[in-house]
Amino acid sequence: MASRLFLISFISLILLHGCTARRNDLQQQQECNFDSMRALQPISTIEAEGGKTEFWNPDTQQFRCAGVAFLKHTIRRKSLLVPSYANSVLMVYVEEGKGFYSVVLPGCPETFQSPQEQSGERMRDRNQKIENFKKGDILIFQAGVTHWMYNNGDQDVKLVVMFDTTNRANQLDSIPQRFYVLGNPQGRQQGQQQQCPLLQQFQGESILKGFADEMLTAAFKMNKEMASKLKGQGVKEGHIITIEKELQVTRPEQQQQQQQDNGLEETSCSQNIRINIDKIDQADIFNPQAGHLTSLNSHHLPILNDVRLSAERGHLKMNAMMGPFWVLNAHSIMYPTDGEARIQIVNNQGRLVFDERLQKGQLVLIPQNFAVMIQAGNRGFQWVAFKTNDNAMITPIAGRASVYRGLPVSILSNILQISEQEASKLKYSNAETIMFAPQTSQGKTFTRAFQSLLEV
Amino acid sequence: MASRLFLISFISLILLHGCTARRNDLQQQQECNFDSMRALQPISTIEAEGGKTEFWNPDTQQFRCAGVAFLKHTIRRKSLLVPSYANSVLMVYVEEGKGFYSVVLPGCPETFQSPQEQSGERMRDRNQKIENFKKGDILIFQAGVTHWMYNNGDQDVKLVVMFDTTNRANQLDSIPQRFYVLGNPQGRQQGQQQQCPLLQQFQGESILKGFADEMLTAAFKMNKEMASKLKGQGVKEGHIITIEKELQVTRPEQQQQQQQDNGLEETSCSQNIRINIDKIDQADIFNPQAGHLTSLNSHHLPILNDVRLSAERGHLKMNAMMGPFWVLNAHSIMYPTDGEARIQIVNNQGRLVFDERLQKGQLVLIPQNFAVMIQAGNRGFQWVAFKTNDNAMITPIAGRASVYRGLPVSILSNILQISEQEASKLKYSNAETIMFAPQTSQGKTFTRAFQSLLEV
């Protein structure tokens, strides 16, 4: 009997999964199996006064294997994502809204100075550089570097955030962890986050909470009351707080800001961490019938070289198609921002490991080297893809600049057992590059493709 | 009773090894024990029409610990290793034969153009750069990059291939995986490969096999019949196929090819991935009585810097000796190409962990920092060594340029409790560098060594 009990408890240990998994379980499961992929949705939400954060399960096998984790912040109007840092590099995509943010770097000057106010009510203040962000921006926050973000627009700010825990900047833990430098970020613990130790760890509390009062009073040269505040007592609750009357900070006007950096040598204090990838005129691939694709890599934003990440913004027109292709040197995590698409992903066994319609709010991981095809639905398809290499490279399988174009006709004809003419047709029929217009009628397409053969 | 059964199944789980191991087992065994090394031979063969591939067990502890895997291709005359890519960097040594190959890089131009044929039978074709290879070449294929190889010589082509799965270019899996861009590479599954899931994964099938027909027809703008072909139906079977009448591809004559690159800046499209290490005039160590040694590192072939690998070609004369020595910063995987040798490897406990005669077709891993000696047999000994660092460095223990030469005589005499004269003899007796001629008679050697002392 005892042994049967043991067996049962042993099996239940194995079946233990999801949000309740303990950290140790997580670390010991190192196998990486991309054999059955799913579109992933957030599993938990933490509400706060000024917004909410939705968490994808960091213990999902796909994410663990790729060394990434995801969450999505919603920051309401006049609300602030309070200052914090993480143990890993963060790549942030601004899905909606606008606002300003700051990164607080150790040893960098407090160059933003408030005007001397006449009333005498407010003291002269200085703080580190503050910059604007808006829809379509990608931002990079380095591991251990404090940052805050504020919504000064008229609608919600929505941010999709990737943690890259495999970056060597993270020596701490494969689970992403947030460190808050002040406040009471977990607040009254709204939402279901309490049942999930992993997310609790993920989220954090004020890092001053644990220190002895006498040490805090000495360090800040303040009284005990303030030490309590620093430890999170009697302060605003939650990790996103609302500022009643617009946040008052010193910052230059929006239009001048971008120019300021020109002519200055880039130091770690002035390093650019933000770029917009929504502009259609920066597209790398543009096909009026099919869509456009914008790559973001370290050539555009040098800090990507340090953090070894890149990104991509894609737009497919109604029923248009992208692929098949594979990414040589990176995992891609695709987040739809509009419309929907059917995605198929195939592994090296030729087996379909993913075949779903992907919609806004879902994530899908496309493993390195796996072949993928994307076919937009009736409303088209838009996405941002986060990539785990600073210079992620796509290899198209069909169309112009594809691997089939790079192969000699005689190899195609010999392997596929077709005539050289047929092989030539296969190689040259599709003259578009990676993004393909929807087919109107097969005959027509063939004719067009054959004409294009002469122009190659 | 139940508990006894449980114990038995528990033990059998532990004993489970070799070809039948599941992937998950593999990943969880992370201990790296180099305490008992063996010479390793291929455990499985996949036959194909145009040749065969022999696999070393990728689950061997030595290989797992070093992060490498090995296989050996035999490509028969007029046969083609069909286009594929791998999730890791490949280092290929051409053991025998000659032929041509191509790597198909995304975005690189199809610069090789076929002449306009008069007959009109063949269409004008373009493909990416094709280059020759021959016996003694080392080739580097980057992770995710498609390549094919063709034997246009009069004998079998034999290739020894190392997969480096620890390279950061591989984010996918610690098991090497092959991805085929077309064909039916597993064919009718000859050989014993079916019983070995690990090797099945290693080997792969057409990556187009899993896609929906309608998506393939749309992407290639071809009909359903061709989609079936692309998925591997009704095509040539096997990963090495025979081309009945010589493969017809566009390529310049052999003698002109090498010069073409001169004067052009090296881009990723024109980066050199091949070098010959069989030429005796490039030897770094040359001793007419003992043998010669040629190192290949990133100074000779810059791509080695990116992939963090290097290689070595060694020739020892009959009964000559190399070592003792250790490699500072790399594992060395030694593959004999001719003759035989007795190899001894010693760990930091002073314990002999390997003492075998090594012959062609076997592999032995020499762990980083372990001391090793090689003594050639009566037929001499030739080998190629694959090294897991782009600038692998050898430290000889005896002879010129050795660690004993670098130590003061008084340290040798004090530790070994010998006179300074004896210590000096120990330090200077052997005036050869790492490769030592066979001793004819001890007295004679001593005399010669002492004379050399004056010339130091």
Added chain:
Amino acid sequence: MASRLFLISFISLILLHGCTARRNDLQQQQECNFDSMRALQPISTIEAEGGKTEFWNPDTQQFRCAGVAFLKHTIRRKSLLVPSYANSVLMVYVEEGKGFYSVVLPGCPETFQSPQEQSGERMRDRNQKIENFKKGDILIFQAGVTHWMYNNGDQDVKLVVMFDTTNRANQLDSIPQRFYVLGNPQGRQQGQQQQCPLLQQFQGESILKGFADEMLTAAFKMNKEMASKLKGQGVKEGHIITIEKELQVTRPEQQQQQQQDNGLEETSCSQNIRINIDKIDQADIFNPQAGHLTSLNSHHLPILNDVRLSAERGHLKMNAMMGPFWVLNAHSIMYPTDGEARIQIVNNQGRLVFDERLQKGQLVLIPQNFAVMIQAGNRGFQWVAFKTNDNAMITPIAGRASVYRGLPVSILSNILQISEQEASKLKYSNAETIMFAPQTSQGKTFTRAFQSLLEV
């Protein structure tokens, strides 16, 4: 019954820890939990004729997670730490004493030549460069590179040594291993080291011990008697030996040595591996009331860039304080050299994970990103910290150049629910930088702090 036995043995397997843990256990425990930290002391000592080595347990979770291991050598007068190399980079801090050392690099010239002696008793000798070391020096020994150290001073030499096993120079094992090129380093096995297989592996024996006699005689061109010596028979026992009459080696006078390198291009043969961090005039932070802090990074010693390590030397005056702060990108392992201090470390949950008085001879690991405060005791506090990044960066939380200084007053006031005036006080009260003088009386400090506000 059987099942109960099984359960018990299963549990005992889980409980197995400390010195008796087998290597395989070690490797499989990959979870990294910094939830309860302890000050760590050496657990084992190996005595030798010329000194002793004390070992911290390499299987301690803190060390395993940070990828480091520690030991401390005591080398007595006229004693020699015999030539050896390790499978990982070593960072050595000279806590006490002085002497000379050499690294023996393969292929580097034996440039140090003994004068021709008239007596004819000693032979002309050459060896590789020998340099001096003294109290306060940091030395870097690369993985696989042989080095020895000799005490020629009047007191014991004490060395604290960190092994960085995560450096990519180590491909061998996560357990540090020492390789001895000659001698009988384990001697008669004094001390308790026998009971500890991990330390035995750590420590090593002569790497020539395992080779066949006939191979050694051939390689060194010496007789069988000498082969026995090389294998460790009839030689001085122990890894630190005493040289009866001062070690006789060829080396230039101390005062000239440092200048010799000037004007020469730095090659791997002449690369500087040593720097002193005890000089107060090189301090980066200096506060006459609080103490001083000297950082050592790759700007001072370029080899640190290769090995990805840095260090810090700190002095706090009686009752002075450092922090709160966190290190952005590195673990810090703190070794007190004098005095004592109370250290508090807080994790991202705001939980105190360490709160102890730290004294000389103990080590504490401060995990990356964790918040820490140090308050010196009545005798002040001095330490050296080893850091696992070549450019470890500290973020102060309080005082000048702190994260609170970088935040706008309105953010502090809104989160902490205090007036802007109070927030301004909080931000500017402490005008010192990271190291804070002991508070004499709170009122006084506040006054001083407020005056400093005007000078900001």
